[in-house]
Every structure is written in structure tokens, then in C-alpha cells.
Amino acid sequence: MSELHIYNTLTRQKEPFKPIHPPFVGLYCCGPTVYSDVHLGNTRTFISFDLVYRYLKFLGYNVRYVRNITDAGHLTNDAGEGKNRMEDQAKLEKLEPMEIVQKYTVGFHDVCRIFNLLPPTIEPTATGHIVEQIEMTQQLIDNGVAYESNGSVYFDVKAYNAKGNNYGVLSGRNIDELIAGYRDLDGQDEKRNSIDFALWKKASPEHIMQWNSPWGSGFPGWHLECSVMSTKYLGKQFDIHAGGMDLKFPHHECEIAQNVGACGHAPVRYWMHTNMLNFNGQKMSKSLGNSILPMQFITGEHPLLDKAYSAMSVRFLFMQSHYSSELDITIKGLQDAEKGLKKLMNAAKFLKVLQFDAVAVDDKHDKLIRDLCDECKIVMDDDFNAPKLVAVLHEMATQINIYNNSNKKVNNISQSTYDLLHTTYVAYLFDILGLNDEEQMGSNEALEKVMELIIDIRKQARDNKDWPTSDKIRDTLKAANITIKDGKDGTTYEIG
């Protein structure tokens, strides 16, 4: 039996996965900032860790999956001065900050549902943990690695390193080089060193989102909430921390420093980072005009898209590349994914109607099927290798199709192998890759009855060799986006 290995970005190697307190596993993923729509790259990360969550559960672990909602406190330097994003956006749209938060949180959850993400077991918000953030800030001051300055509190990176710690362990940076490379930004004069980062930020009177603290009225710094919430729900040391590669520095680096500074030891055993998403070879960004929202893929309403693509096609496209690889989305890639997914779903349908009828077990073929089933676990155990799993599923689909073509009889493998094929294919395709059959989901009874009738009428016409009528039905339906499929065992239809 293989065992799960995870590529740990902290140690830069693949390591066997040993939970701290089996069978429990703590998994933390940096969630979205709900001041605007989640974008697709963000979605890729969440889908990647949905896969991780699903697979850990499949392996029998009792997983607490925490994914936060950042609804306060992030700073932006766009205008040359520190401002609260939530507040900026609120002014633009003339809404209350919490209205913005609510709107985009709901939108985020819609996207999660459509892409078939399992909800995390806890989804804490930053604004719901202000007290804890103040407490951790105080703890860091007490421990001598943070200082108050003009109503704000900063993490003292040099003092932290002087205690034998290493700010830069995760991202491979060196603080002297960082200090040398920093450009001047407003508010730097409050800091002892340019690399010090805010734990608590003083709020000017016009800030709408602010809370009282021992240092005056203000709001928490960018990195603090994740340290606080992961510690609160997963403990001072937990198994897996996940996020996008671009969060490695400074966000995750700061998180480590905060946790070590407050608790005295490293918080996370395995760090996992997803790679970036591009569109037509370019980073997806608003400024380049190639940013497409997740929902726009579903509706097809975007100039760069030729048509609508289902959420499952997009999810499948993601599953065809490893989470740690860059992924370039193209129209061709979307089309390919659509077809590949359909093939896998068709095989799942065929699998349902196969009948077991072992006339003579062919040991060689029996082994072939068993090996394919075993391969599913082996490849997933290898750092969640979804693309390879997809390849194995395709090979299984071919075997299923061969049975389907031979009178739907499974006649050369043992009953137990047949059962294994059945459970394995379904488990990995639906439960682990998290794909579902959208065609089936979209079906409704009334339409099915109508189609049954139409197909029957067409059959009569065909039996009478009334080709004009039969072709008219086929062509008219085609124009209505319904494809008639004449098979060996009768006619079926497909929407789309």
C-alpha cells in the first residue's frame, strides 16, 4: 500500500504525511477578501484544496478544514497612503462596508456551490475575531517582538531574528537584503525598520471600520487574522496550511513569524502552495483586460470567450494539471476539457448498465483492471496528482466502454474485481475529483417525456423510411441545441 506524500514548500521536498493527532487533520486555507468578486485564479486555489480536503476524507481522516473570510483590515497603497479597502469600495458604491462584505460573501458562496466545493468545516471572519487579534498583538508586545508606535503596533523583525528565529524560512529571503531593497513608502517613519509589518493600524476618524484597542482606535494588520484564526481553531501547531504561491511572501512568512513570536514554535507542519493561473499565456489581471470572472465562464458573457463553459468543464480543466504547476487557460483547452469530461461521464453512465456475467475469468485482464484501480490511490498519494488520476480514469473508461460494446456483459473478470472497478471509478471521479454529471442534474421530467415522444415519432418515421420527417426532427432539434444520437440500442439525446 502506498502512503500519502505531500510536497512541503517549507522544506522544498516531498514528505510522507504524518498527522500530528491522527485520525484528526487540521487544514487551513487562506480565503478570499470579500471586497470584490473572487477571481478565477483564486477559485483554482480553492478547488485545489477542495481536492486535498476530499482526498484526506476519503483516506479516512477526520478533517477540520478552516477557510477564512477576510472582511476587514487589509491595507492598500494604491493612493499612496494606507487606506482600508472595504471602506474605499464602500464609498464608491455608497454602501455600508458590511453590505459590501455581505454581497461578495454571498457571491463567493455561489461560486463555491457551482464549482462543487465542499464547504469548509469552519469559515471564520476577520471581523468576528477582533478580540483575539488584539490579544495576539498584546502577546507579541509582551514577548518583545512587537512595539507600539503612534497608535499603531508593528512586528519587530530584527528583534524576532535576534531571538534566534529566521524571518525568511519559508520564502528563502534574507532580511538585510530585504531592508536594502525596500523602497520608501508612507508611514515608514513610524517603523523601526522598513521590513516591520503592521499588527494593528491606527485608524483616522473617517475610517468606518475601526475598533477600540489598548493602543487606541484602529483595525488589525493584514497578516494577523490568519495566525489568530488558525491558532484558535486548529491549535498552536497544526498539519497543513494552504494558499496561493503569491501569498508565500510576505503573508505566510509573516504568519509564521507571528505564530512563532506568540507561541514559541512553528505553527505548520506542511505548507502547500498552488501555482498561478494564466489566460492565453498572460497573467489574468484587471489591468490587462483579460480578467474573466468565474461566473462569466458559466454564462459565456465575456468578449474573450467563444461560448459558455460549464463549471465542471472548468473544474476538470484544473484537474488536468497539477496544483503546483502554472496553468494556462485557453479556448482550446476549455474545449478539450469539455470533451474529455464528457467521455469520463459517459463511461460512468455505461458503468451503471453493465451486467456482471463471468463466464471465465481471464487472470491477465482481471489483473489489468485491478492494477488500474490500485493506480488511482497510488497517484493521489503522490502529492495529489490529479492529472495522472485523470489519465488512469481515462484508461478505466476505455475498459468500461469495451464492456459496453460487447453486449454490456462483464464476463472476463471476477465479481470482486468488477465491484472494485465500480466503486473505484465512482469514488475517484465524483467524490474525489469532485466532478458531477451536469447533464443529469439539469434534466427534468417534463422534458424527458416530451423527448421520449419525439424520439418515438422519429423512430416510426425511420421505420417507414420517411427520411424527410426523420431528418426534419433531427435538424430542428439540433437548431434548438439538442443533439440526437442514434446508437445501437436506440436513440438518445443530449442538450448542448
Added chain:
RNA sequence: GGUCGGUUGGCCGAGAGGCUAGGCAGAGCUCUGCAAAAGCUCGUACGGCGGUUCGAAUCCGCCAUCGACCUCCA
């Protein structure tokens, strides 16, 4: 400038010192009133130059090239 990753067949994308990845496209075939759909079969690639080795796409070095991060960002 610093840190870290890529460069695989027509396209996408895994793998990794010798053993078929897989998908899409393409070709052939089966089915079929025609077509479509569906299915089966086939294809032998690893940026360049050196080196290590019995053997390298896989390891080492150099070069070229693309990109990410270093500032909010998944």
C-alpha cells in the same frame, strides 16, 4: 539586482536515469438510410551545447528563453 520555478509530439499536459502517461486534434475502422454521436485501433516527443553513465528527456555544468515573487494579490 535578489529568490524561486518552467522549457516535453500539431495543441494541452503528466512523468522522470533503461520499461506505452492521458486528453484534444489527425488517420484508419465499427455502427449507420444519410449524417451526427458513440466506441475501438494508431502516433513515439522531451530548448541548445558539453559532461557523468553500459544507458539521460530524466543527474551535473554552461548557454538561451519564458514566467512568478520581491508592493495589495490565490
